[in-house]
Amino acid sequence: MSKAKASKKKQPVILITNDDSVNAPGIRALVEAVKGLGKIIVVAPDKPQSGMGHAITIGNPLRLSKVNLFEGVEAYACSGTPVDCVKLAVDKVIHNKPDICLSGINHGANHSINVIYSGTMSAALEAAIESIPSIGFSLLDLSIEADFTAAKKYARQIVEHVLNGKVPDKHLCLNVNIPKGEEKMIKGIRICRQAYAKYEEEFDERKDPHGRRYYWLTGEFVNFDKGKDTDVWALKNNYVSVVPVQFDLTHFALKQKLEKNWKF
Amino acid sequence: MSKAKASKKKQPVILITNDDSVNAPGIRALVEAVKGLGKIIVVAPDKPQSGMGHAITIGNPLRLSKVNLFEGVEAYACSGTPVDCVKLAVDKVIHNKPDICLSGINHGANHSINVIYSGTMSAALEAAIESIPSIGFSLLDLSIEADFTAAKKYARQIVEHVLNGKVPDKHLCLNVNIPKGEEKMIKGIRICRQAYAKYEEEFDERKDPHGRRYYWLTGEFVNFDKGKDTDVWALKNNYVSVVPVQFDLTHFALKQKLEKNWKF
Numbered sequence: 177m178s179k180a181k182a183s184k185k186k187q188p189v190i191l192i193t194n195d196d197s198v199n200a201p202g203i204r205a206l207v208e209a210v211k212g213l214g215k216i217i218v219v220a221p222d223k224p225q226s227g228m229g230h231a232i233t234i235g236n237p238l239r240l241s242k243v244n245l246f247e248g249v250e251a252y253a254c255s256g257t258p259v260d261c262v263k264l265a266v267d268k269v270i271h272n273k274p275d276i277c278l279s280g281i282n283h284g285a286n287h288s289i290n291v292i293y294s295g296t297m298s299a300a301l302e303a304a305i306e307s308i309p310s311i312g313f314s315l316l317d318l319s320i321e322a323d324f325t326a327a328k329k330y331a332r333q334i335v336e337h338v339l340n341g342k343v344p345d346k347h348l349c350l351n352v353n354i355p356k357g358e359e360k361m362i363k364g365i366r367i368c369r370q371a372y373a374k375y376e377e378e379f380d381e382r383k384d385p386h387g388r389r390y391y392w393l394t395g396e397f398v399n400f401d402k403g404k405d406t407d408v409w410a411l412k413n414n415y416v417s418v419v420p421v422q423f424d425l426t427h428f429a430l431k432q433k434l435e436k437n438w439k440f
Numbered sequence: 441m442s443k444a445k446a447s448k449k450k451q452p453v454i455l456i457t458n459d460d461s462v463n464a465p466g467i468r469a470l471v472e473a474v475k476g477l478g479k480i481i482v483v484a485p486d487k488p489q490s491g492m493g494h495a496i497t498i499g500n501p502l503r504l505s506k507v508n509l510f511e512g513v514e515a516y517a518c519s520g521t522p523v524d525c526v527k528l529a530v531d532k533v534i535h536n537k538p539d540i541c542l543s544g545i546n547h548g549a550n551h552s553i554n555v556i557y558s559g560t561m562s563a564a565l566e567a568a569i570e571s572i573p574s575i576g577f578s579l580l581d582l583s584i585e586a587d588f589t590a591a592k593k594y595a596r597q598i599v600e601h602v603l604n605g606k607v608p609d610k611h612l613c614l615n616v617n618i619p620k621g622e623e624k625m626i627k628g629i630r631i632c633r634q635a636y637a638k639y640e641e642e643f644d645e646r647k648d649p650h651g652r653r654y655y656w657l658t659g660e661f662v663n664f665d666k667g668k669d670t671d672v673w674a675l676k677n678n679y680v681s682v683v684p685v686q687f688d689l690t691h692f693a694l695k696q697k698l699e700k701n702w703k704f
Contacts, residue, residue, distance in 0.1 A: 230493030237654040369690040390501040420694035426633040427686035433608045
């Protein structure tokens with residue numbers, strides 16, 4: 177094997193997915209952001225999958241279609257959820273674990289409780305379950321014409337950091353949110369915890385032309401968390417927020433209480 | 441107000457949902473299990489929603505249809521996910537927070553990593569986010585003819601325990617799994633942590649009649665966790681496993697490490 181070939185083999189494999197679909201500007205921004213850092217492979221949903229959380233497709237088969245959307249990058253549209261994309265990419269596209277999995281850049285915030293509803297973050301978390309270091313990126317701008325300049329800069333910086341061996345845990349999963357606005361407004365990066373902030377739901381009740389009721393999910397975002405170490409605080413103060421995320425949902429403090437007080 | 445009316449007003453409101461659909465034997469078993477403990481209201485998916493995780497319906501409106509499936513119990517079939525059911529039940533059916541939310545009894549295990557894919561557990565967790573104490577129940581038997589006798593007994597016992605004021609946290613969420621088999625085989629209840637055990641995926645690749653490839657998600661369950669304090673261990677040793685579950689996904693140990701070692 178030639179030296180060039182050997183060194184080429186060593187470049188990290190970067191799996192990229194998202195939940196806004198393979199056609200979203202955000203995933204294009206992410207591909208551009210990390211260009212040159214490794215071999216990029218894209219496997220992303222063929223349609224928007226926002227709010228799909230950690231859903232997987234059990235009752236239906238999945239499809240993969242090759243697409244030519246990113247210059248020089250192998251890319252596939254998948255008929256399933258973001259989590260399906262990661263599973264299928266590992267087993268049937270890469271036939272191996274990539275060195276890192278990136279998800280996003282999401283059009284809209286995934287701070288606080290959003291992490292649990294977000295297809296973007298669930299795809300990242302799925303990779304972490306499989307011991308693939310992963311990072312989900314979200315920009316606090318829902319617009320299809322959002323400016324990804326700052327998001328791309330910070331995404332590249334954080335990905336380089338992780339690829340340079342700064343992985344303190346094989347199940348590393350980072351939830352990165354980038355404030356909306358110009359790059360010069362951003363003050364830097366903050367390691368944060370997830371805020372207790374959520375939507376106060378109120379369904380919008382309507383009647384269809386046949387007189388039957390239907391409901392649209394809607395709601396107002398409310399921050400119940402006064403902490404200055406949260407992602408919501410950081411973003412409000414123009415920092416990029418980085419929350420390390422875990423998939424062990426055990427509530428250990430509560431477990432201790434129950435062991436002490438619950439007698440059956 | 442008469443005394444009878446006043447005391448009637450005080451009975452707890454019990455919201456019941458699941459992910460196997462309002463027609464599943466498991467939800468009927470759960471309704472029967474807790475009969476007499478409060479005012480039961482059922483809001484459950486109109487079709488199977490297994491593996492839907494914490495998905496919510498954003499792009500489509502939701503429907504609610506009254507059903508007469510449970511004697512003397514107000515019940516609705518909902519066109520959405522298990523999490524949608526909880527949100528819609530609170531806002532549009534009960535018009536208030538119920539005293540407890542129960543989910544299940546699921547046909548099949550929801551121990552270890554399953555908690556993250558499970559519609560049953562995501563519905564329970566959604567209630568906990570809303571400060572409604574919640575319990576998800578799962579029986580380790582996928583059969584439509586599963587014997588719910590033991591599951592019903594333990595479900596009632598645990599619900600009574602919680603309703604009798606044993607709620608050490610307003611965000612209480614319990615993941616309860618019941619071993620398959622006869623009641624007399626079960627040794628008791630164990631408070632556990634979530635095992636690191638998961639499915640090793642392998643997609644079953646096929647070709648449709650038109651020669652196009654499609655994939656079925658399949659896999660083998662592997663326990664990587666040797667601990668004797670896990671749900672998988674408890675169930676294997678014929679205990680009912682109870683794992684307290686949280687929705688704060690912050691990985692605090694990793695957060696500390698990053699704060700120390702990550703310099704930007």
